[in-house]
Amino acid sequence: MLASTVLRSLVLAAVLLPACAAPGDGPAPATAEVTAPQRIVTLGSSVTEAVFALGAGDRVVGVDLSSLYPETAAALPRVGYYRQFSAEGVLGLRPDLVLASDASGPATAVEQLRSAGIRLELLPSGENLDAARGNITAIAAALGRPEAAATVLATLEADLAEADRMRARVTSRPRVLFVYARGPGRLLVAGRETAGAELVRLAAGENAGGALTGMKPWSAEAVVAAAPDVVVLPSRGLESMGGVPGLLALPGLAETPAGRDQRIVAIDDLKLLGFGPRIGQGVRELLVALHPELGEGAAP
Structure with missing residues (x-):
């Protein structure tokens, strides 16, 4: 009786084992999660602003010289201007993620980061509203906080909707x-x-x-x-x-x-020129400045 039971168990194991995925045999389980970055360096004012708007400012350990908003970002260690940043300065901060405008350089510094095995995400420096929306979504994903994008985008869209109503009165x-x-x-x-x-x-x-x-x-x-x-x-x-x-x-x-x-x-060039999270607010302010007929009541 015991021998029969053992035999049945062995046969069942032999049937089930081939169905078990060995390492590398298939995609990772759906429940697997990527570790959220804990030490982030940002290059580019709109990139920095987006990271803080998405609630990850406490993980930023260094920024470039253009990153003056918010004030807490301006107080962080600097690694040079994003178009001419110091790779050594970035590496010295031991980041596990570098988020940068794709206009960042020089190319040799970018390559140094890649060669050092640092996770580097380059964001398009497009100068339009679609670029602003896309970068907010992409940065949220890189931070491991994709759900946070919805709140920031909702504020942006509300400002842009108000700008549309203002334009209709121009x-x-x-x-x-x-x-x-x-x-x-x-x-x-x-x-x-x-x-x-x-x-x-x-x-x-x-x-x-x-x-x-x-x-x-x-x-x-x-x-x-x-x-x-x-x-x-x-x-x-x-x-x-x-x-x-x-x-x-x-x-x-x-x-x-x-x-x-x-x-x-x-x-305010930080608010407008980088097409970051506050671009809708900046457009509203510019509309008021260019069109006196809107009146002071239209000011944000």
């Missing part, structure tokens, strides 16, 4: 010259296929630099001929020029309608 279409300045004599105009051009479109303006493609310097004669009603530029750029008087001292600007009326709009 009755003017000012010609906007979007410029990027970094000190006297360093002025670039935003042409087509730029973040500046997209922001002007979202704020219901006409791009006065539309004859150009990309960010280009422009002659005084071209600036006068463009006849902008408003000049828009990042606030830090305006500061570097010495404020409105310094900006209007540049050749040609004072002779434009914007110069004569001193219609200069300084924007």
Whole structure:
């Protein structure tokens, strides 16, 4: 009787064993989870902002020089500007994840991180709303917090919906010259296929630099001929020029309608230019600045 029972057990084991997956024979069980990163370095202001917005700011151990928001990020160790970061500085922070704009460099530094076996996720630096949405979702997944994206995206979509309602009330279409300045004599105009051009479109303006493609310097004669009603530029750029008087001292600007009326709009470049989580809020603010008919009540 005992022998018969043992025999049956052996036969049953022989049948079942082939069905058991050996290591590497198939996909991991559905319940397997990837370990969430605990030491994160971020390169690029919008990438950093997204990580904090997604609730993982307490895991960030280092950032690049452009990451000034939120204030807690600005207080973290720096590894250089994201376009010229220090691989040694990043590696010294012992990260288990580096999240970076795909415009990060130099290429040798990026390769150093890969060669060191560091997990590196590059995010598209697209300058439009779809890129903003996609990066929030991708960063949430990389953090092991995919569910957190829904809350951040809901806030973004609510701001954009309000911007749509504001655009429906707009009755003017000012010609906007979007410029990027970094000190006297360093002025670039935003042409087509730029973040500046997209922001002007979202704020219901006409791009006065539309004859150009990309960010280009422009002659005084071209600036006068463009006849902008408003000049828009990042606030830090305006500061570097010495404020409105310094900006209007540049050749040609004072002779434009914007110069004569001193219609200069300084924007928060961290909020707008990176197309990060606060882009909807920034568009609303720019709409109010460009369209007086919206009234002060429309301000966020």
